[in-house]
Amino acid sequence: MGDRESLNLIFAPGFSTAEKVTSVSGRGVGMDVVKTNVEKIGGTVDVQSKAGHGTTLKIKIPLTLAIIPALVVTSHTERFAIPQVNLLELVRLEGEQLRAIEHIHGAPVYRLRGSILPLVYLNRTLGFPESESSDPKAVNIVVLQADDRQFGLVVDGVSDTEEIVVKPLGKELKGLSAFAGATIMGDGKVALILDVLGIAQRANVISEVRDRNMGEDAKKASAVEEEKRAVLLFRVREEGRMAIPLSMVARLEEFPRERLERASGRHVVQYRGKILPLIDLCKVIDGGSRDEHGPLQVVVYSEQGRSVGLVVDRILDIVEETIPAEHREARDGVLGSAVIAGKVTDLLDVHGVIRSTDPHFFERTTAA
Numbered sequence: 001m002g003d004r005e006s007l008n009l010i011f012a013p014g015f016s017t018a019e020k021v022t023s024v025s026g027r028g029v030g031m032d033v034v035k036t037n038v039e040k041i042g043g044t045v046d047v048q049s050k051a052g053h054g055t056t057l058k059i060k061i062p063l064t065l066a067i068i069p070a071l072v073v074t075s076h077t078e079r080f081a082i083p084q085v086n087l088l089e090l091v092r093l094e095g096e097q098l099r100a101i102e103h104i105h106g107a108p109v110y111r112l113r114g115s116i117l118p119l120v121y122l123n124r125t126l127g128f129p130e131s132e133s134s135d136p137k138a139v140n141i142v143v144l145q146a147d148d149r150q151f152g153l154v155v156d157g158v159s160d161t162e163e164i165v166v167k168p169l170g171k172e173l174k175g176l177s178a179f180a181g182a183t184i185m186g187d188g189k190v191a192l193i194l195d196v197l198g199i200a201q202r203a204n205v206i207s208e209v210r211d212r213n214m215g216e217d218a219k220k221a222s223a224v225e226e227e228k229r230a231v232l233l234f235r236v237r238e239e240g241r242m243a244i245p246l247s248m249v250a251r252l253e254e255f256p257r258e259r260l261e262r263a264s265g266r267h268v269v270q271y272r273g274k275i276l277p278l279i280d281l282c283k284v285i286d287g288g289s290r291d292e293h294g295p296l297q298v299v300v301y302s303e304q305g306r307s308v309g310l311v312v313d314r315i316l317d318i319v320e321e322t323i324p325a326e327h328r329e330a331r332d333g334v335l336g337s338a339v340i341a342g343k344v345t346d347l348l349d350v351h352g353v354i355r356s357t358d359p360h361f362f363e364r365t366t367a368a
Contacts, residue, residue: 076128250302
């Protein structure tokens with residue numbers, strides 16, 4: 001094999017540099033997926049590497065990926081393109097319908113199906129002089145969405161949707177937040193592509209709407225946070241099903257038993273250049289003994305630079321579940337119980353378990 005053929009082995013399905021296949025790594029699913037998906041869209045991936053010098057990864061993507069559908073609008077005789085991904089609908093107001101435009105604290109708004117829609121006049125936002133429209137009794141509103149908020153962009157005219165090729169702006173124009181790029185139209189003239197979020201921020205629409213809805217959004221976010229929590233499920237003995245909040249899990253590890261050593265009367269392993277003390281949950285919670293065969297499955301808990309390993313029988317799954325605020329009467333090592341994934345599950349008291357074997361663990365981390 002030549003150097004290029006050897007390097008291309010990393011893109012082969014199933015190729016892995018891991019010494020052992022486990023439940024979380026070593027299955028060789030990675031670079032082959034990258035190459036397959038890049039080639040699916042007509043691109044190429046190339047790797048060049050030289051020992052002691054470094055590695056260069058080149059990904060070539062066809063220009064057609066920069067073609068997007070856009071709505072072409074006019075403002076003060078200039079044409080602008082609005083990415084269709086931000087477009088919700090078009091509204092044209094004529095005659096008596098213009099009375100639906102109101103002002104709240106001096107800001108124009110339009111009542112769209114019962115909701116208040118802030119209006120942004122493109123001419124004013126870009127600093128153009130007010131145009132003398134040939135049809136002053138009509139207003140064209142392009143309803144857009146930016147940052148999960150809606151607003152109406154008032155333009156002089158609406159043309160049609162076109163497929164445009166996005167051209168990046170030069171570095172001298174990177175500071176113009178109102179524009180995302182440029183495109184060359186069919187007649188050979190250049191049209192700027194509007195940055196919808198930049199326009200909204202420039203007109204202070206995003207902050208106004210966010211302030212008005214901040215209280216409601218905070219309540220909704222808080223309710224969702226209370227409703228569901230991600231937890232790690234595992235077994236301590238065959239009949240002992242337990243859970244720990246995923247936020248308290250630093251890593252999941254598997255250690256061969258021959259790596260076990262003893263220090264200060266307890267089991268430890270050498271882990272990432274440090275000594276990792278182990279706590280056997282089977283002994284702490286049930287007072288029983290563990291099968292002395294097979295590798296150890298360990299949940300690593302870390303706090304302020306110190307870590308401890310919780311030895312379990314088997315790691316089951318990670319689920320998002322509603323945890324009730326009240327549980328049954330707690331016991332040593334267990335905060336209570338809840339129904340998780342359809343089965344009664346004990347909730348591990350992580351801090352209590354650690355203190356039962358090392359009363360000064362949290363004192364040292366606090367002092368540190």
